[in-house]
Structures are given as C-alpha cells and as structure tokens.
Amino acid sequence: MSARSKLPFTIYLLGATIFSLVTAEFMVAGMMPALAAAFSVSLGEVGNLIAFYALGMALGGPPVTLLLLARGISSKHALVGLLAVYVLAGALAAAAPSYAILAVARIIMGVSSAACIGLCMTLCAAMVAREDRGRAVSVVLAGLMLSPVAGVPMTAWIEQHHGWRASSLAVVGLALICTLLAAMRLPTAGAGGEAKLGHQLKTLRTRRLWGAYLTSGLIIGATFAAFSYCTPILIEEVGLAPGQVAPMLALYGIANLIGNMVVGRFADSHTFGVLGLGLAMMVLLMSVFALAGDQLWLNLSCFIAIGLTGVALNPAMVARVMKAAEPGALVNTLHTSVITAGLAFGSWAGGAAIEAGFGLRAPLWVGAAIALLGLLSVIRPFAARRVAASPCT
Template identity: 30%
Template sequence: MSNTTAAVVSAEIGTAKKEKMPISLIWLTIGAFAIGMTEFLVMGLLPNVANDLNVSIPKAGQIITSYALGVAFGAPLLTILTHSIAKKKLLVLLMFIFILGNGLSMIAPNYTLLIIARIMTALAHGTFLGAGTLIATHLVAPHKKGSAVALVLAGLTIANIVGVPFGTFIGQQFGWRASFGVITILGFIALLGIAKYIPSIKENQHVSIMQEINAVMKPQVLLTLVAGLFGCASLFALFTYISPILQQISGFQEHSVTWILVLFGVSVTIGNLIGGKLADWKTTPYLIVNYAILSIVLAIFTVTLQNPILAIITLFVWGAAAFSIMPGIQLRTMTLASEAPMLVATSNHSFLNLGNAIGAYLGGLVITIVGLEGLPWLASALAFIGFILVLIIYKTDEKTV
C-alpha cells in the first residue's frame, strides 16, 4: 500500500470515528421517552392504581396487558391503514393519538374506561417506534444504523431513569392521575419538536402492502420476531410486579422503590446502548450470548431477592441484559426485510408487546398459584426459550450462506 493510499484510508477511518448522530434524532428519542414513560409508569404505581380502582394487583396488572395487546394488534393494522402517509406526517398523527389516549387515561373514572384509554394510547406505540427507527436508519451512515436504532430506543430506557421514577413520585404524592397529566404535556412537547425538526424522508420506490406482508412472513424474520417476543415475555413476567416483589420479598419501603427504579433505568439504558454497538458488530452471535446470560441471571434472582443488597445488584445486571437484546432484534428484522421494512419494523414492536402481554398474564397466573416467589423462575424459563430460538436462527443462517 502506498503512502498516499494509506493516508486516504487513515483519513476515512478518522472521519468515520468523528461522525456524530444527527441532532434531529433527539426528537425521535423524546417521542420514545414519552412512550416509554406511559408504558412503564403503571408498574411503579400498580398498588396505587389497584387500591384507587378497588381491584386486585393481578387484575390491575391487566392494565399493562391491555396496553401491550393494543400495541401488538394495533401497530400492524395502523401501519397498513396509514401505508400511503409520509413517515413524518405519520409520526405527527401518532403523537396526537398518544396525547389523546393519555388525556383520557388521566380522567378515566373507572377500571373499564382506563383499559379503553390505555388501548387507544397503545395504538400509537408500535407504529411510532417502527417509523421512528426506520427514519433514524435513513439519517446515518450504514455502519451506524444499529447505534441510530439504539439512540431512538434509548428514549424508552431513559424513561426508566427519569420519567418513571419522577412519574411514580408524582403519582404517590398527588395521585396516579397526575402522572398521566405529566405524560400528556410531554406528548405535546414531543409533537411540536417532531413537526418542526424531523426531516421528510424521500422514499425511493413505492412498496405495496403485499410486499410488506411478504417481508414479515419470511421464516428468518418470523423466527427473530418470536425470539424477541420471548425476551419481552421474560422481562414483563417479572418487571410488571416489581413493586410488590421489592416490598414484600426484599423488604423495601414504598418510597425506596422509586430510587430502585432509577437504578434499573440506568442499567437498561446502558444495556440498550451496548446492544446497539454489538448489533453493528455481530448481531446474531451477541444475541445468543445475551439470552444465555439473561436466563442465568434471572435464575440467580430467585435466591438474591431475599437479600436487599444482592437483590439490587442482580436487578441492575438483569436490566442491562434484558434491554441489550432490543436493538439487535430491531436491526436484524429490518435488515432481513430491507426491501420493505416498514411493516416489519412495526411488527417487531407488536411481537415485543405481545410478549409483554403474555409475560404479564403468565406472571399473574404464577402469583395466583405459587405467589410472587415463582416469578423469577418463570422469567428465566421464558428467556431460555428465547436462547433456543436464537440458536436455531444462527444454525439456519449458516445453512443459507
């Protein structure tokens, strides 16, 4: 290699290292932050909501399940119905739906109407994150796509550090309805930022609905979606009931739960960003290791929950392992369906939230049958199924090469 060529290569590498994410991505992150806050907030306030609406904790858990099902079935349907709308306009519409749903949640007088309002809010969730991550990949260089996806999804995880603890504090001090009021205001801020700063993305060709559906139905795409489903089922089987678990098993006071959720939020944010870097490197191999670690950590949790200090340490590692999966699943599915990625991108969040619903539902059953102590075992088993599926994906990939 000549000195001139070496200098050019060195300059290109230096430029690549200095590349920064477009500042406009921050508004997608803020939108995801608002979505993450409304999704995870109820978990920290589950006992408060249950007491106020005069329902049991397992029944209150169905508020989370209904939201997840709204995402699971609403996202693909909404994506199909809004197929011809430009992505930026679609994001604005979805954020408006999000604001309306949270406003109705704030004033819902009973359990049934709260469920309905939560389902309405959920309609915006999957399609927003699908369209948002797709736009993000168009705004960066090819080797930065995983990191761009992780940056958008970081809104969900940062919501756990700032939004959920703050919303939980507001809910404990002024009632859980006040928390939904805060989220509604946040939705307005995100809406204004998206409308002003997110650029319109030119789509190179028209992709038909059938092309989108066929992309989702690819065997490798479906296997990846199902693996993601079990990852989220594992997360929500335990995290849905984390507040009563920490109070009744680990012995923490209610006010301590807020700060533990902050720590959990830090861990999931770290895990998400690490997952984005690893997704840019070797997606499937890192997912294999990730699922294995997740299953082992959750099994260990069955013991460490009895000790407050060990419980916090394990919770931190669990959060990082659980959320580092997400960018890899999202990037892999969109890459496999690069010719028609929109429905795949939203279907990914549909499957993830279907996993949320399944996990929360199974968690409620386990509480009824064996009590809160059985939840870590359930979560570990679900993560292990995800591990087996990713192994199958890896072996299938080898055969197709």
Template identity: 30%
Template sequence: MSSRLPLIALAVSAFAIGTTEFVVMGLLQQMAADLDVSIPAAGLLVSGYAMGVVIGGPLLAMATARLPRKTVLLVLMGVFIVGNLLCALAPNYETLMAARVIASLAHGSFFGAGAVVAGHIAAPGRRTQAIALMFAGLTIANIFGVPAGTVLGQALGWRSTFWAVTVLGIVALLVMARYVPRLEAMPPPRLGEELRRVLKPQVWVALGMTVFGFGGVFAVFTYIDPILTHRAGLDEHAISRVLVLFGVGATIGTLVGGKLADHRLMRSITLLLGALCVFFLCFATLMDSPAGAVVGVFLIGVLGFAANPGLQTRSMQQAHDAPLLASTLNQSAFNLGNAGGAWLGAAMLSHGAIYPQLSYAAAAVTAGGIGLTLLSAWMERRGLREAAAC
C-alpha cells in the same frame, strides 16, 4: 434549519412514549388499591398496552403507508395524547385498560415513521446517529421518566403521572408541528411484496427469539414494586431510586450488547440469554434480601436488555427486503414478549404462586428463546449447505 430541533422533538416524543409504557410498574400497588383490583389484574395493564402495540403497529403502518411521514407522526402523537388523557380521567379499571390500549396504538408506527424522518433530515454521514438520538428518548425514559413518574404518582396520586405525560405529549406535538419538515414525496412501499417476504420461516423464528428472549423479563419486572416491598422489605419511597438503577443497567446492557452483537451475532445472543436464564434462577433467592433485590434490579436491566440489539438486528436481517413491516413487526415482537410475560406472572399469582416462582418461570421462558436461537442458527447453516450443494 438545524436538524437538531426536529430530532429533539422526536426524542421528547419517544421519552413520553417510554415513560407511559413502563411507569405502571412503579405504581402497581397504588393503582390496584385505588381501582379496587388485585395486583395481578393491575399487572395486566402492562399486557393491555403491549398487545395494543402488537396489533396496532402493523395495522397502522399499513394504513398510513401512503401518507406523508410528518402527517403520520402528528396523527399518532394525537392518538397518544388522547389515550393518556383518558388514562388520567379513567373512572374505573375497565376504562383505564381501554385507554392504555388507545395510547399504545401510536407506539410501533411512531418509531417506524420517526426513523424514516430522522434518517432523511440527518446531516450527511450521520443517519445512524440521528436515528439513535430519537431512540435515546426511550432509554432516558427508563433512567429519568419512569422514576420521576413514580415519585409524582406516589406524591400526588397515579393520575398525576398520566396528566404529566399528556402535557409532555402536547409539547412534543407542537414542536414537531413547528420544526419537523415536510419531506419530499417518497415512493409508497409495496405492501403486498413486503407481506410475502415476511412470511419466510426464518423471519418468524427470529421474531419468536425476540418474544421469548425478552418475555421472561416482564414476567418478573412487571411485579417489581410488590417484590421490592413485600419480599425485600424496602420502603415504598425507595422504589423510584431503585428504578433509576434499572434504567442505568438497561442503558449499559444495550450498549454492551450492541458491541457484542456486531462481533458475533448469534453466539452473543445465545450467551446473553443463557446468562439471563441463570440470573433468573438466582434472583428467586436474591429477592428476599434488600441488597440482593437492589442488585438484582440493576442486573435485570443489564442482562434483560443486553440481548435486545442482537435480537433486533436478527429480525431486521431476516426481513431486510420488507423494511416497513420489519420495523413494526419487531416492535410488535418485543411487546408481545412484554404482554406474555406480564400475563404469565398475573396468571401464576392469581393461582397462588409466590414471587420467587415468577423468577423460575422467567428462566423457563428465556430458555425457550435460547432454543429458538439455536434452531435459527441450524436453519441458517442448513440453508448455506443446500445453496453450496446447488
């Protein structure tokens, strides 16, 4: 059997997960009005999902460590389907928040288990390409899934978007059940040993780099719907087209950032986070112009995602002896940044802040990521000096 069908099934699953994670931002005002809550409260639906990933990822990774990977994938996709079905049926804000958390529980562990499966079914010499194909589903979700979900939600109501994601999840589940092979039994991970290895200070500094380096993006981007309509004066129906630009920018940023990180890892992270910090300071003014806001959304994609490959590499580099927990903790770190950024924006707006001030706050959060990057580099140099002295 060709390895393409199971990889396509994994990519479709990743596409569904990426769509449901980010689509709330394109429907924020509609959901707030329908649920009779404020825009900051609706923005916390992003934080709720992200915190589910933060907490659920490591716990589910450890709980399912001894199960066959195909079984894990099918169970997690089942949880994802149930969560999105509950989102579509949610009668109120509180139920929707709980449903978002349920849907998110599958996120971190799915990509950890999916990477293992993709690597094992890949043709010889194509392991990295196979894993990249699975993760491409997330990228495509930003380019097509989120804008399409926004258009669907604007036309038929936000619940229709979650119905569509539910159907997509069912399709992915059936294709995985049919085409993903049952791998030969693998030795179970030594969780106690992995836990000891991820307690190293450099691992936590690297995870902190990810949290702060990515957190600023969501302090602004969570509220991009009202920013584009209230500040830039764009029509609501233009939002989906602008979100396509964000997805294209995120793809470009990820590819360019990956090449830069391969060349000089820590220097590239520092420079890219520095460029992002400067951009946020400028975006506070740009968002009042339609053209400036549209260009700004594209640049949020480029600069906001350019450092991600380097941040991911740094986390994996420092926790290389704990592959199971390293992969899930890294997903948790990115989503803790998502949750913290969205929460910060909600708290500021609830206390009377205006949207340009969110951009200044995002710059401050990103500056924290730069500081942790410099600290990590210093700790590494000190460790090398001490090793040489011995």
C-alpha cells in the same frame, strides 16, 4: 471516532417521542392508589389500564399501519398524524370523568403508540447509513429505557404534589412538543419511500423475519416474567424494606441504559453473538437469583446484572429484524406488537406460577426457562450462518 457526532438531531427527537409513549404506558403503576380513589375502583381494575394500553398496542398497531400503507401516506405524515391522535386521546384520558372513558382513551393511546414506535424505527433506519443503524437505534430506544428510570418516577412525583390529572397532562404536553418538532424537523425528502404495501406483505413470508420476531418475543417475555414481580420478591424474599425498592429499581434502570448503549455498539457487527450472550446471561442470572436464598449481596447483584440484558438487548433485536427484512413500517410495527405480546405472556406466566403455589421466586424460574428457549432460537440460525460463511473445502 467522529461518527458519534454525525447522528442527526431528529434521532434524539425520535428517542424523546418513544420516551413519552412508554412513560404513558407504565405511569399508571406509579399512581394506582390515586386512580382507585378517584374512580372508586379496585387496584386490579386500575392495573387493567396498563393491560388496555398493551392490548391496543398488540392488536391495533398492525391494522392501522396496513391502512396507512394502503393509502400511500408517508412515514413522516403518518407519524405526525398518529401522534396528534395520541395527544388528543391523552388529553381525553387526563380529563376523563369516568373509568370507562379513561379505559377507552388508554386503548386509543395504545393503538396509536404501537404504530408510532414502528414508524420511529422506520424513520430512524432511513436517516442514517446502514452501518450506523445499530447505534442510532440504541439512541432511539434509550427513550424506552429512560421511561421507567426517569419518566415513571417523574409522573409519580407530579401526581403526589399536583394530582393524577396534572401528571397525565405533563406527559401529553411532552408528546405535543414532540409532535410539533416532528412536523417541523423530520425530513420530507424520501418520506414514504419505503416499499409499497404488496412488497411489505411479501416480506412477511420470510422465515428469517419470523425467527427474529420469535427471539424478540421470548427475550421480552423472559424479562417481564421476572421483572413484573420484582417488588414482592425484593421485599418478601430478599428482605428489603419497601423504601429501599425504589433505589434498587433505579439501579436496575441504570443497568438497562448501560446495557443498551453497549449492545448498540455491537448490534450491527455481532448481532447473533450479542443476542446469544445476553440470553445466556439471563438464564444464568435468573437461575442464580432464584437459588440465592438469604445471601443479600448475591440477590442484589443478580437483580442489577439482569438489567444489563433483557430490554437492553433491544438494539440487537431490532438489528436482527432489519437484517431479515427491509425495515418498513409494517415490519417494525409487527415487531412492536410481538414484543408487547411477549411482555403480556411473560407477566401472565410468572403470575400463574405464583398462583399455582410454587412460591414468589417461581417467576425467576419461568423467566430463565423462557430465556433458554430464546437462546435455542438464536443458536440454530447462528450456526447456519457460520456454516454458510465458512469456506468450502
């Protein structure tokens, strides 16, 4: 009842930090023509700027976190330092005189972003009681949910009125404010109190942890196998006008937010049940969407309903990881990398299905298949837990 008011301000600060990081990752999608014209490159090369950021996240985050742990740097100081690197790289990207420099800046931003997100999760877990972790994580991850709903449209609007450099600087400015507030407001007592590097490396040998990682990667892979191609599906298959896509994406984003908050309420107490139900919904909804034909109401209903699952399952995904291992910086950063790898794989697999000639709705079937694998990855450990919890006869 009154517990809702007990989440500290710093939890919301961490959510704003993740909002700025994820907005910077996807803002390129909203200003592709402007960047292509500015650097005289193709739209495909502009699209690679998102891939460069994701590559930095997937491959660079864990080594940076290992280095920080080896040097015994506290979570707070590591986060503030990496955010400072991120701000400098973002400023370089905003001022980049060439495509090559912009690409390098984006890679550096991705590396620091992955480590920052992992550290945000670690600090979040340390600042609240164990039973409140799911709710706190849902608030922090609301920043991730809000970025496509509010962040990307905001940066696109700024680009249209003031240019892409102003749009990039706006995100850098938000990240700078978060950096300064983090330096002033994050608690220093107990910072860096997480397990030493040797213990965290030992934790990574836990099968339960890698099972949790696998499920997370499959959930995000299934989501982005379908979502990456939602615009052409909605226009060419469903029959929406191009101007109607943005409102539908906004409704999808609102569904993400609602799903995130609902999942956050039950993530700690019913982790496996929430994951299983969410994945089963993904399999069903993506399959029905793929078969919906020209039924407009059914197509749009499925599309919006899918938003209640997928990325919205993040609090349960994080809760499962935190139950499998102590939520140290390395554990959380690796989780971020696995999620990013799942995103890249799902997007590639959906595109490969289209390229193979299976049609524009093929990514929906790919997403349903990956979600089914995710459901299978949850059923076995859930059943094992139920057997272990049942009284001996």
